[in-house]
């Protein structure tokens with residue numbers, strides 16, 4: 001059973017999609033062993049509590065240095081026994097040290113088709129705002145392994161979503177979540193937990209199993 005730690009900052013709808021998928025058996029051989037939020041009032045923490053999942057708030061502001069914050073995060077994840085870390089709307093940029101510590105075992109969901117609309121400053125509604133401003137007709141979501149860049153790691157899965165003329169940022173964000181994020185993130189966790197996806201020499205390798 002693969003233990004998974006989910007890192008969140010906000011509403012936690014992606015966390016909910018993971019919880020539901022584990023409960024319904026869409027994700028097999030994995031269990032969410034810990035939820036960490038950098039914000040005390042994140043609704044995601046309530047979702048964890050409602051589902052009896054251990055959860056804690058670890059905020060940079062509570063530590064004197066970045067090193068201490070990193071250590072607290074690393075310790076919490078190690079203690080939980082998690083072997084896969086899922087960034088599900090986690091708005092803190094992870095340090096090189098953290099990424100190194102869990103190399104090849106961190107994945108992120110990004111609400112665009114990488115390499116479009118990603119990198120520094122492209123998070124949350126800003127991504128959808130930029131999509132609408134540019135006038136692209138197709139956007140989507142990407143699940144990728146995390147390396148020490150911003151949204152630069154090897155891509156695991158992508159799903160396209162149509163952009164409509166009358167979309168607002170909020171409407172588009174919701175459609176991207178419903179039609180892409182909540183589908184490809186649980187799928188990626190299931191694929192990793194069941195050995196269908198692995199990272200070999202920095203490349204995502206997919207093995208088709210029955």
Ligand code: GRF
Nearest residue numbers: 010011012013014089109111
């Ligand atoms: C999602 O759009 C995710 O892709 C982005 O932040 C949002 C988080 O939403 N990185 P939620 O907290 O999972 O509801």
